[in-house]
Amino acid sequence: MYDVIVIGAGPAGCMAAKRTAAAGYKVLLIEKLEMPREKSCSGILIPKSVEIVENEFGKIPDSVLCRPNVSRGIIITNEENQAFTFESSGLNIWRSLFDHWLALAAKDSGAEIRTSTVAISCEEGSDHVSVELQGRKTYYEQAAVVIVCDGAGSLIKKNLLQERNSYIATYQTFSKGSIDLDSQFFHAYLSPELSEYDAWFNVKDDFLIIGVGVKDPNKIKHYHSRFLSFLQSYYNARIQPQVKEERWIIPYITPGHSVTLGKGRVLFAGEAANFLNPMGEGISSALVSGCKVAEAIQSVYTKGHIVNAQQLIKTYEKYVLQERQYMIRQWELLARVSPKFSDFLSS
Ligand SMILES: Cc1cc2nc3c(=O)[nH]c(=O)nc-3n(C[C@H](O)[C@H](O)[C@H](O)COP(=O)(O)OP(=O)(O)OC[C@H]3O[C@@H](n4cnc5c(N)ncnc54)[C@H](O)[C@@H]3O)c2cc1C
Structure with a gap:
């Protein structure tokens, strides 16, 4: 027992x-x-999170970090194409x-x-x-x-x-390539053209990660390819074939x-x-x-x-x-x- x-x-x-x-x-x-x-x-x-972890578990080892090690915060672009930058110094x-x-x-x-x-x-x-x-x-x-x-x-x-x-289904792909977005920020987009919930871009080591969250999992690839086209048109994304894809869920708040x-x-x-x-x-x-x-x-x-x-x-x-x-x-x-x-x- x-x-x-x-x-x-x-x-x-x-x-x-x-x-x-x-x-x-x-x-x-x-x-x-x-x-x-x-x-x-x-x-x-x-x-x-960094503070809680370091208080309880000690210093976060470099071995669990990926490049860029530091996350400078999040840039949220809303439905009206206004961008809001929330700066904070976290870890990747x-x-x-x-x-x-x-x-x-x-x-x-x-x-x-x-x-x-x-x-x-x-x-x-x-x-x-x-x-x-x-x-x-x-x-x-x-x-x-x-x-x-x-x-x-x-x-x-x-x-x-x-x-x-209720859940939101998530889908993200990992590819090599280049893009005109600051790799130290997490970029989130809330336009309904790009996803039913949110669409995001971030960088981990050499991978460009492109993700979408949807209510209807059947539409996940549709929105992902729309978001990819958006990144190609607006941020000069040049994306090589994907090396990995991930599907998951999060609670639908x-x-x-x-x-x-x-x-x-x-x-x-x-x-x-x-x-x-x-x-x-x-x-x-x-x-x-x-x-x-x-x-x-x-x-x-x-x-x-x-x-x-x-x-x-x-x-x-x-x-x-x-x-x-x-x-x-x-x-x-x-x-x-x-x-x-x-x-x-x-x-
Ligand atoms: C695409 C995506 C991106 C995200 N990005 C971020 C981010 O950048 N920063 C952030 O703070 N959060 C992020 N999140 C959210 C974050 O991942 C979760 O909120 C967090 O992991 C929740 O922690 P948890 O311990 O509750 O559950 P989890 O981390 O999900 O852990 C659950 C564990 O339980 C195990 N398990 C499941 N079922 C069973 C079972 N029946 N028996 C035994 N074991 C079981 C699983 O294998 C897993 O190890 C993201 C989520 C998604 C989907």
């Missing part, structure tokens, strides 16, 4: 596992893939290497890591949660509390709450959008809980929610005792409130820049 089982070794899961293990709990971190594993991402750590990382480094730090703090293992479902007993796992065979592990950090498409959440989430923090002794963090900031920035809120869920457990759960589920979720709600408010403020800021997102002002 574990004190805590954490599902998913992304930023939320690694933070939660590291924190709870360092507090002396017996922790199992479950990851469905072998690490280092791929995670589709632009890999921009905003200053808030490869997610596979970064997340692996986080997971190793969680292990160093005492968490047991089990990779190539899929968590299927959670079921609450009177004093524990039983987690169904699939590695080479199907089996069960038990814990006093489970933290679900399995990302946007959370299988555990679907199975536990029986509710459907709408005015009625709310975060879901859990049920009983099963708590959600990161994108599984629906934390996501504008332009798909989610690492910072994954880290914060991973940290807050661990703090809530620490404040409510004494080893060997039964966790009071109501007290646990209330404490987590309280601890994570500031982050929820931060997230709403970010969406409101975007709404001021872009009419497309203006409904958020009234949410």
Whole structure:
């Protein structure tokens, strides 16, 4: 029997596992893939993420960075072709290497890591949660509390709450080439001509990354090729054949959008809980929610005792409130820049 089982070794899961293990709990971190594993991402750590990571995990090693190492911020071009520059000094990382480094730090703090293992479902007993796992065979592990950090498409959440989430489908391609855009900025475009949500361009090592987010996945290539033509016409993009493509999903944030923090002794963090900031920035809120869920457990759960589920979720709600408010403020800021997102002002 574990004190805590954490599902998913992304930023939320690694933070939660590291924190709870360092507090002396017996922790199992479950990851469905072998690490280092791929995670589709632009890999921009905003200053808030850098600060949280460096406080908790130590200096981010050069080995996880890609060129240009520093991200100078984001330039958002809205539907009316007005460009807004938000300068901030962040870092440009490869997610596979970064997340692996986080997971190793969680292990160093005492968490047991089990990779190539899929968590299927959670079921609450009177004093524990039983987690169904699939590695080479199907089996069960038990814990006093489970933290679900399995990302946007959370299988555990679907199975536990029986509710459907809405998603934005993302598609990004990696190609070599050249373009007249500043490689130190992340460039986002909100014109409905270019995507149903947003379209983006950024640089990682020698790769030009061209991406779009859509509501209807059938239209993804259509918008991607429109965006590519736009970059060729306006920024002199000369793009060689693509060497890699990635498809993923992010939570579809709408005015009625709310975060879901859990049920009983099963708590959600990161994108599984629906934390996501504008332009798909989610690492910072994954880290914060991973940290807050661990703090809530620490404040409510004494080893060997039964966790009071109501007290646990209330404490987590309280601890994570500031982050929820931060997230709403970010969406409101975007709404001021872009009419497309203006409904958020009234949410
Ligand atoms: C195209 C794209 C670009 C993005 N760019 C940025 C960016 O530049 N900066 C930024 O801050 N954010 C960005 N994001 C968002 C960011 O990637 C996420 O918000 C962040 O990764 C969420 O962290 P998480 O820990 O909640 O989940 P994830 O990082 O998704 O981690 C979930 C983990 O759980 C594992 N898992 C899934 N299911 C199971 C299961 N059933 N059992 C066991 N393990 C499981 C997965 O393999 C994964 O390792 C981007 C997202 C996309 C799609």
